[in-house]
Amino acid sequence: MEARVSQSLQLSSWINSDKVVRKPSGLLRFSEKWNEKPRHRIVVSCHLQPRKAARSDRRVQLKVSCSSQNVQASVLESGCFSASIDEIETLKNKAEEVEEYLDGRCVYLVGMMGSGKTTVGRILAETLGYSFFDCDRLIEQAVGGTTVAEIFELRGENFFRDNETEVLHKLSLMHRLVVSTGGGAVVRPINWRHMHKGISVWLDVPLEALAKRITAEGTKSRPLLHGESGDVYDKTLKRLTTLMEKRGENYANASARVSLENIALKREKDVSHITPTEITLEAFETLEVLVMFCFCYALDM
């Protein structure tokens, strides 16, 4: 148990370990107060589980809660991802380089439904030492715990979009966040004004791959995909194609684009075999170029 904890600390050295509390279960818990912004308090629990079969693979599990003057503390997000030790090290090194130049600016992930904004966003946040927020979850909380699908059904899309804008506005006043936005957040210009306070990354995934993921997951939680008859994959692909025709230009407003097709070409793999960790690494490499360029030429992102 001691070994596991000390390994966790080594591998997660980007986490400030000053106030680490060891739980008997192997969980590490620490809280970090930002001195310069004492109204924020972030609590992170971290558990690294070594895999028995492949010693170089680990599952990293994090729970993050955040409280500020106006927001009640609650567990906001938790998740886990698999990565080899080498990948964790590479991600950590890249995160350190990028973090310095990001200078606390928030990272907003945009892209179609199912493009991996939540999955990749969690890994980006964990490696950067940022907090992670999913806009859809915040909208659900703001509306009193109802689901996105219920909000669409009972209050309509405009009501949902107004709440989405309000959530993005609140987030744009904060620092050191990775935000997974809803697929339609790119449509309203006002949302871009909020997101341009930070740096935005478009996860560009071929529609066929999206349709496959969404079909596997089910369309229940995605109201814009409800209501057409026929084969689930076909109708999802059809709906995504229509949405993409309307939104393509809006996604291109993002400061950076991470294309799954390009990663697949570079790695000589099929798009469907590109892992979230590989996408996060590509996102860091793209961000690195961008933040260094903007830093050198004193440009806004």
Ligand SMILES: Nc1ncnc2c1ncn2[C@@H]1O[C@H](COP(=O)(O)OP(=O)(O)O)[C@@H](O)[C@H]1O
């Ligand atoms: N690189 C990937 N390869 C395969 N499946 C993925 C990948 N990234 C995410 N997924 C899966 O696709 C689905 C949608 O991902 P999610 O992160 O929720 O997307 P979004 O937040 O953009 O809607 C989830 O079931 C997730 O596990």
Ligand SMILES: O=C(O)C1=C[C@@H](OP(=O)(O)O)[C@@H](O)[C@H](O)C1
């Ligand atoms: O594309 C869209 O308009 C939407 C995407 C969803 O978020 P995800 O992209 O996280 O699925 C959610 O905000 C809502 O169902 C509308």
